[in-house]
Amino acid sequence: MVKKRTLEARSKLQANKYPNQNACMKVAQSVEFVPDMDDDVGAGYADTRPSSTAQEVLKSSQCEKPPALAVDKSDDICKDPCEEFHRLRRETTIARGGGGDACGGGGEDDDKKKAEEKLKQLKLRCILGALAALVAGGLFAWLWSRQNKDGAGDGESPEDALKRAKISGFITTPSSSDKLPAHVPYLIVGGGTAAFSAFRAIKSNDAKAKVLMISNEFRKPYMRPPLSKELWYTPNPNEDPIKDYRFKQWTGSERSLYFEPEEFFVDPEKLDESVNGGIAVAQGFAVKKVDAENRIVTLSDGYQITYDTCLIATGCSPKNLPMFRDAPPSVQEKIMVYRTPDDFDRLRRYALQKRSITIVGNGFVGSELACSLAHYSKENNGGKVYQVFQESGNMSKVLPNYLSEWTTQKMKAQGVCVITDASIRTATRDESQLKLELNNGMSLLTDIVVVCVGCSPNTSMAGASKLEVDRSLGGFVVNAELEARRNLFVAGDASCFYDPLLGRRRVEHHDHSVVSGRLAGENMTGAKKPYTHQSMFWSDLGPEIGYEGIGLVDSSLPTVGVFAIPSNNDKRADSHTEVRADANADEQLKTATGPEMSCDPSEEPNYGKGVIFYLQNEKIVGILLWNLFNRIGLARTIINQNKSYDDLNEVAKLFEIHA
The missing domain is CATH 1.10.287 (Helix Hairpins)
Structure with a gap:
C-alpha cells in the first residue's frame, strides 16, 4: 500500500533523524505528500497497487x-x-x-x-x-x-508514448541520415541561438539561400534564458510536456521559447527542390568530423555531406560533479543538470508535486533557478528549495563580495534555504529520497538534486577535424572574422575569439551568441567583418534584484561601486571600493564617501540602484548596472574608450542613478 503523510510529518521525521539541519526547516502548513515519480509506487497506482509479488x-x-x-x-x-x-x-x-x-x-x-x-x-x-x-x-x-522512470506516464500506452516522443521531439528528422541532402551551400553544425542567428544573417544577404542545420537535439531552435527565469513566472497549462513554452516577458508581451513555429522550416528531404531556399533542421544527428580542406562533414553514422561554407555552433554542455557521475544508478536517477526544455518539464513536475529540490551552484543558472523555484513553490504551496555552494555568497564570481553577500540575504528572504561555504561529501538514497551529507556536518533529505556548476564547450570533433582548441579557455580558436579555417567559422559558446581590448576570450552569454552568430552568417556570404562587439548579459533574482553587465565583469578584479540610496527622502550617493589580491583572497572594503553601507536586507532599500566599475591597469574593462536598465549602450561606449578616470563618481553621474 502507498503511504501518504503530510509534509509536516516528514519534516519532523527528518529533523529528528538529522537535527543539525533544523535551521533550514520551516513548515508553514501541512501539505499532503504525493508519491514521487521515482518512488517505488507510481502516481497512477496510488491506492490500487496490488501487494502481491511478481x-x-x-x-x-x-x-x-x-x-x-x-x-x-x-x-x-x-x-x-x-x-x-x-x-x-x-x-x-x-x-x-x-x-x-x-x-x-x-x-x-x-x-x-x-x-x-x-x-x-x-x-x-x-x-x-x-x-x-x-x-x-x-x-x-x-x-x-x-x-x-522519471517523467514517464504510469500505465502509458505505446500510442501515448509515441505521441509524447513526438511532442518532446525524441524522434530523428528525417528518419535516417541518407535522406539528407548530399550537398548544401550553407551548412550549420549546431541548433542553438548562434546557429539560428547565423541563418537569419545568411538569408538577409542571400534571399534564396539553402541552409541545412544539423542538431543533436530533438527540437527546433529555441532560446535558453527563459528556462531559468520567465517560464517559471508565467502560468502554463498543466499539459506535460508543454507544447509551445509561451512566456511573458518583463515588458508584458508574450512569446514562445522557439524562435519560429514549425511551419517556418523546410523539410530536410525537400530542401534541394525548394525554389526560394530556406532552412531545414536535421534533428537528432551528431557530427563527428569536419574536413575543412575538402569541405566534407561526416555524421556519427558515417554519412557525408559536402558544403560550400560551414559554421560550427555546437555550444556547450552542462557540467556534472564527479561524485554524482560515479554514483550508483539509484542515486543518479535523482541527479539532473539543467539546460533544455525537457529539464524544465522534469523539474516542474517535481515542483508541482511539492517536492524538496536542492540546487548545487551559485552562478547565473543556479541562482536564477533557485529564486524562480522559490517563487513557483510559494505560488503553488510547494516544497522546500535548497541552494548549496562552496562560496560565501551568490554570484560571487561576478559580484563584489559585499554585494554578493547582500544578494544572498535577499534570496533567503524570498524563501530559498541558502547554505553557503558547504560542499556535498556523500549522497545516498533510500526508497524515495537522497540523503546529502555536507562537509559542514549538515544532512539534507531531498527529492532531486539539480547540478548548476557551469558548462564545457562542445569541442569533441576538434581532434578528428584538426582544429585548434584553446588550452586555458576552451573553445575552437578563431581569428578576428570568427574563422577557424577557410570557409569554416565558429560562433557562440564554442568560439574562442580575440578581443582587441580585453584579449582572447570565450563568452557564454545569449547576446554573444546572437551577435557572433549574426557576424559569422554575414561572413559566410562574403562580408569579411571583424568581431569587435562587447557583449552584454542580464540576470534577475526576484522582484528586487535585476542587473545588466558588459565587458570583463570579474569579481577578482578591483571594483568601485556607486549607489543611490534614498535616506530621509533625500538623495545621496555611497561609493564602495573593493580590491582583491586574487580571486580567493579576503577583500579589503573601503568607503570612499558617506557612511558604511548596511547589509541588513530588512533596511529598505539597500543597494537600490548603482553602477559597479571593474578595473584592470586602472582602466574600466567591465561595468555592472545594478537595477539600472536601458543604459548598456553608454556602458559599451565607456569601455570602448579604453581610458583611465580620476574620479569614477563623476563617471557614475552619466548613468543618472538618481533618475
Whole structure:
C-alpha cells in the first residue's frame, strides 16, 4: 500500500533523524505528500497497487483460462493445467499398455480416443497457460519500469508514448541520415541561438539561400534564458510536456521559447527542390568530423555531406560533479543538470508535486533557478528549495563580495534555504529520497538534486577535424572574422575569439551568441567583418534584484561601486571600493564617501540602484548596472574608450542613478 503523510510529518521525521539541519526547516502548513515519480509506487497506482509479488502474479495468471478451454463448472478448485496434463498422460499410458488384451472390452478404442483427445486439449491449455504467464510477467515488468522512470506516464500506452516522443521531439528528422541532402551551400553544425542567428544573417544577404542545420537535439531552435527565469513566472497549462513554452516577458508581451513555429522550416528531404531556399533542421544527428580542406562533414553514422561554407555552433554542455557521475544508478536517477526544455518539464513536475529540490551552484543558472523555484513553490504551496555552494555568497564570481553577500540575504528572504561555504561529501538514497551529507556536518533529505556548476564547450570533433582548441579557455580558436579555417567559422559558446581590448576570450552569454552568430552568417556570404562587439548579459533574482553587465565583469578584479540610496527622502550617493589580491583572497572594503553601507536586507532599500566599475591597469574593462536598465549602450561606449578616470563618481553621474 502507498503511504501518504503530510509534509509536516516528514519534516519532523527528518529533523529528528538529522537535527543539525533544523535551521533550514520551516513548515508553514501541512501539505499532503504525493508519491514521487521515482518512488517505488507510481502516481497512477496510488491506492490500487496490488501487494502481491511478481511470482504471485504469474501464478494467478494461470487461472485466467480462455473460455473454450475452461475447466468443468463443477470444479470448485482451479487446477494447474500442467499437472492435469501429466496425470492424463499417465492414465492414457496405463490404458494403452496393460488393460487392452486382458479386459477385451468393446469400448477400449473409444476410451483411448477420449483420453487422447483430452490429453491434446490439456496440452494446449498448458502451453497457453505458460504463454499467459510470460505475457503477464512481461506486462508487470513493463509497468514496474514505467513507475520507476522519471517523467514517464504510469500505465502509458505505446500510442501515448509515441505521441509524447513526438511532442518532446525524441524522434530523428528525417528518419535516417541518407535522406539528407548530399550537398548544401550553407551548412550549420549546431541548433542553438548562434546557429539560428547565423541563418537569419545568411538569408538577409542571400534571399534564396539553402541552409541545412544539423542538431543533436530533438527540437527546433529555441532560446535558453527563459528556462531559468520567465517560464517559471508565467502560468502554463498543466499539459506535460508543454507544447509551445509561451512566456511573458518583463515588458508584458508574450512569446514562445522557439524562435519560429514549425511551419517556418523546410523539410530536410525537400530542401534541394525548394525554389526560394530556406532552412531545414536535421534533428537528432551528431557530427563527428569536419574536413575543412575538402569541405566534407561526416555524421556519427558515417554519412557525408559536402558544403560550400560551414559554421560550427555546437555550444556547450552542462557540467556534472564527479561524485554524482560515479554514483550508483539509484542515486543518479535523482541527479539532473539543467539546460533544455525537457529539464524544465522534469523539474516542474517535481515542483508541482511539492517536492524538496536542492540546487548545487551559485552562478547565473543556479541562482536564477533557485529564486524562480522559490517563487513557483510559494505560488503553488510547494516544497522546500535548497541552494548549496562552496562560496560565501551568490554570484560571487561576478559580484563584489559585499554585494554578493547582500544578494544572498535577499534570496533567503524570498524563501530559498541558502547554505553557503558547504560542499556535498556523500549522497545516498533510500526508497524515495537522497540523503546529502555536507562537509559542514549538515544532512539534507531531498527529492532531486539539480547540478548548476557551469558548462564545457562542445569541442569533441576538434581532434578528428584538426582544429585548434584553446588550452586555458576552451573553445575552437578563431581569428578576428570568427574563422577557424577557410570557409569554416565558429560562433557562440564554442568560439574562442580575440578581443582587441580585453584579449582572447570565450563568452557564454545569449547576446554573444546572437551577435557572433549574426557576424559569422554575414561572413559566410562574403562580408569579411571583424568581431569587435562587447557583449552584454542580464540576470534577475526576484522582484528586487535585476542587473545588466558588459565587458570583463570579474569579481577578482578591483571594483568601485556607486549607489543611490534614498535616506530621509533625500538623495545621496555611497561609493564602495573593493580590491582583491586574487580571486580567493579576503577583500579589503573601503568607503570612499558617506557612511558604511548596511547589509541588513530588512533596511529598505539597500543597494537600490548603482553602477559597479571593474578595473584592470586602472582602466574600466567591465561595468555592472545594478537595477539600472536601458543604459548598456553608454556602458559599451565607456569601455570602448579604453581610458583611465580620476574620479569614477563623476563617471557614475552619466548613468543618472538618481533618475
